[in-house]
Amino acid sequence: MVDIDRRDFIKKGAAGVAVTSACLCGVNGCATYTGISNTPAANPDSITFDGSVLTVNLSSEPALRQVGGAVKVRNSDLPDELIIARVEENRFVIASLLCTHRGVELEYDRENTRFKCPSLGSSVFALDGANVSGMARKPLRTYEAVLESNSLTIRV
Numbered sequence: 508m509v510d511i512d513r514r515d516f517i518k519k520g521a522a523g524v525a526v527t528s529a530c531l532c533g534v535n536g537c538a539t540y541t542g543i544s545n546t547p548a549a550n551p552d553s554i555t556f557d558g559s560v561l562t563v564n565l566s567s568e569p570a571l572r573q574v575g576g577a578v579k580v581r582n583s584d585l586p587d588e589l590i591i592a593r594v595e596e597n598r599f600v601i602a603s604l605l606c607t608h609r610g611v612e613l614e615y616d617r618e619n620t621r622f623k624c625p626s627l628g629s630s631v632f633a634l635d636g637a638n639v640s641g642m643a644r645k646p647l648r649t650y651e652a653v654l655e656s657n658s659l660t661i662r663v
C-alpha cells in the first residue's frame with residue numbers, strides 16, 4: 508500500500524477535477540450533449556446573397572413552408588451565420604446562428620418559440636434575441652426580414 512499525505516491527495520484530486528472540466532468544455536466552447544431539435548441546413552439553391560441582402564426563395568425551401576419550421580444558413584460570404592424560423596404564417600424571425608456564450612449552433616424550439624443552445628450552458632433566447640436563461644450574457648443579434656409573395660429578403 509502506498510502512503511499519501513492529505514496535502515498530496517488534495518493536489519492530485521484537484522488536478523483530476525481540472526482535467527475533467529477541460530474535457531467537458533472542449534476547445535471551441537461548450538460540449539454538446541442534448542439535441543433540442545434537428546434544425547436542417549438551408550437548401551443552397553434557395554439562397555442568394557448579393558453582398559448585403561440575403562434572399563430566400565421559400566418555394567424551394569421545404570423546411571420553411573410550415574409554421575414552426577426553421578433552417579440554418581451557413582455561407583462563408585455572409586458576415587453572420589443565421590437561423591431562420593417561421594414563427595407565424597407571415598412572420599419570420601432571423602437571428603445569429605451562434606450562441607453568444609461560446610458559439611455553439613442554436614436550435615429553434617418550436618414548442619416554446621425560442622432559440623435554444625444544445626450545449627451544457629443551456630442558454631435560451633427569446634425571438635427578439637434577449638437572453639432568457641442559461642450561461643450566455645449577451646443577446647443574440649436579430650435581423651429584419653421582408654416577406655413578398657414567396658421570397659424572404661433579409662438585410663445583413
Ligand code: FES
Pocket residue numbers: 536537606607608609610611624625626627628629630641642643
Ligand atoms: S455555447 Fe455555452 S450556452 Fe451556448
